[in-house]
Amino acid sequence: MKTIVTGADRPLGALLCCSLEKVGEIVPIGGAAVAPDDLGGREYRCVDLCAPEEVAKVVQGAGALVHALPFEPPEAGRDAQAGAELLDQIARGTYVVVSAACEAGIKRFVLISQMALLQDYPDDYILSPDWRPLPRAEADSLAPYTAELVCREIARTGKIEVVCLRLGSLDAEGGTRAADAVEAVAAALCEDEPGRGHNWILRHVV
Amino acid sequence: MATVKEGKIVIFGAGGPVGAASIQALKSFYTLRVTDLKPMREIASQESPQGPNAPVPELLQSPHENRVVDITCYDQVLEACQGMDAAINLTVVRPHPVLAFRVNMSGAYNIARAAVECGLKRLIHTGPFHHALSHNADYSNDFEVAEDIPLHPGDDLYALSKYLGGHIIQVFAERCGLEVLTFLFCGFRPRKIRDEEKGRGLGPFYTSWEDTGESFLYGLRAAEMPTPYEPFFICSKLPHRHYRVDKAKRLLGWEAQDDFAEMYRKKN
Numbered sequence: 001m002k003t004i005v006t007g008a009d010r011p012l013g014a015l016l017c018c019s020l021e022k023v024g025e026i027v028p029i030g031g032a033a034v035a036p037d038d039l040g041g042r043e044y045r046c047v048d049l050c051a052p053e054e055v056a057k058v059v060q061g062a063g064a065l066v067h068a069l070p071f072e073p074p075e076a077g078r079d080a081q082a083g084a085e086l087l088d089q090i091a092r093g094t095y096v097v098v099s100a101a102c103e104a105g106i107k108r109f110v111l112i113s114q115m116a117l118l119q120d121y122p123d124d125y126i127l128s129p130d131w132r133p134l135p136r137a138e139a140d141s142l143a144p145y146t147a148e149l150v151c152r153e154i155a156r157t158g159k160i161e162v163v164c165l166r167l168g169s170l171d172a173e174g175g176t177r178a179a180d181a182v183e184a185v186a187a188a189l190c191e192d193e194p195g196r197g198h199n200w201i202l203r204h205v206v
Numbered sequence: 207m208a209t210v211k212e213g214k215i216v217i218f219g220a221g222g223p224v225g226a227a228s229i230q231a232l233k234s235f236y237t238l239r240v241t242d243l244k245p246m247r248e249i250a251s252q253e254s255p256q257g258p259n260a261p262v263p264e265l266l267q268s269p270h271e272n273r274v275v276d277i278t279c280y281d282q283v284l285e286a287c288q289g290m291d292a293a294i295n296l297t298v299v300r301p302h303p304v305l306a307f308r309v310n311m312s313g314a315y316n317i318a319r320a321a322v323e324c325g326l327k328r329l330i331h332t333g334p335f336h337h338a339l340s341h342n343a344d345y346s347n348d349f350e351v352a353e354d355i356p357l358h359p360g361d362d363l364y365a366l367s368k369y370l371g372g373h374i375i376q377v378f379a380e381r382c383g384l385e386v387l388t389f390l391f392c393g394f395r396p397r398k399i400r401d402e403e404k405g406r407g408l409g410p411f412y413t414s415w416e417d418t419g420e421s422f423l424y425g426l427r428a429a430e431m432p433t434p435y436e437p438f439f440i441c442s443k444l445p446h447r448h449y450r451v452d453k454a455k456r457l458l459g460w461e462a463q464d465d466f467a468e469m470y471r472k473k474n
Contacts, residue, residue, distance in 0.1 A: 080280040080316065080319055080320075081279070081280045081281070083315065084278065084280060084308075087311060088307050091367075091370055092304070095363075135377050137322070137378045137382050142315070145373070146370050149369070149370060149373060150366065150370070153358060153360060156341065156343045156360065157341040158342065159361065
């Protein structure tokens with residue numbers, strides 16, 4: 001199965017590209033013009049996720065897609081205009097990618113989001129996907145939230161099955177072990193009917 | 207106190223028919239800063255793109271102000287919010303694949319952020335409620351639907367981008383102490399019913415332009431809301447019983463004057 005991985009120019013995306021060989025051919029894509037060094041020789045493609053024609057071309061013939069960019073989007077910081085542009089890049093990019101995946105007949109879509117969406121609950125709460133996300137009023141926090149909303153609502157139409165994995169900071173204390181992240185993504189790609197009737201499946205990997 | 211009984215109001219996206227209706231309803235009670243991407247003078251001189259039955263904004267004179275504001279530019283939005291008591295967001299782009307996100311979502315972010323930065327008392331945000339979206343999770347098969355239900359925009363560009371803007375504004379409301387009323391609309395029509403329209407039936411979610419304009423006056427003047435983010439159906443009370451409209455009556459004191467009975471009753 002050919003699997004597209006977005007955000008391949010960032011640490012998690014690159015890791016997934018090098019670690020998911022069991023699932024078949026991996027196609028790393030990212031926004032950086034220059035290919036990263038650490039993709040294990042896989043051919044990298046620079047793709048603007050907000051350009052529907054570019055995305056449609058690259059997803060042709062793919063069986064699955066791992067959308068890792070929302071886990072590590074570019075930082076907007078405190079600048080308001082940069083914040084608005086980040087939201088546009090992540091939300092619209094996700095909309096373009098999911099729409100292209102639906103059009104190309106991709107059946108399995110894995111979204112990588114952030115556990116940080118729940119970071120403002122008290123530390124002693126036992127959190128699960130049943131808890132409502134609490135994004136902050138900052139673009140860096142809202143960006144992965146908008147990616148989740150886009151995928152969830154499109155999944156609800158029945159056109160595609162989306163597994164959303166929320167990860168903590170990789171290999172940080174209280175975060176997500178990189179090996180566990182890879183294993184969770186591989187499982188999400190290979191499982192039969194993970195949602196038992198639902199097209200949106202949300203999991204915490206911590 | 208978030209109630210705004212007098213003072214200065216900025217309206218974003220005022221060039222459309224909802225803007226025209228809101229200007230008529232508010233101009234005698236508030237000093238308005240009327241903004242749109244196009245100059246209001248140009249908009250006021252032309253027929254509405256939505257046809258001859260849709261209202262066109264009146265070009266206001268001093269002490270009101272007309273200003274060109276690009277909602278995607280934060281500095282312009284911030285400047286437009288300065289010195290205001292409340293804001294009304296009527297901006298919308300429907301079919302354009304890029305601008306729909308920039309206006310409906312990032313524009314909402316810009317307004318919410320600027321409203322917080324300027325200490326505005328109240329923001330009235332607007333968006334669509336789609337009766338039918340051609341997927342099984344829309345609400346076209348349900349009845350007595352209340353406005354607090356989560357929207358299910360599906361993959362519709364307009365519905366989804368507006369939905370994201372609403373969620374972002376809700377986060378600012380809950381996190382930053384900004385009081386937001388979100389008015390959800392579906393179908394609009396003129397108050398006056400033409401002879402040929404009588405007895406031809408009416409969909410379940412309609413409001414007249416005139417009632418729409420009045421709803422903003424009630425929204426600004428309403429008492430403090432129970433929660434920082436409150437959505438409302440702005441809809442005539444219609445006998446289909448598809449959508450409930452009692453929340454607007456309860457919290458805003460607003461209810462539509464028009465019931466359009468001549469349209470859904472058989473013509474003698």
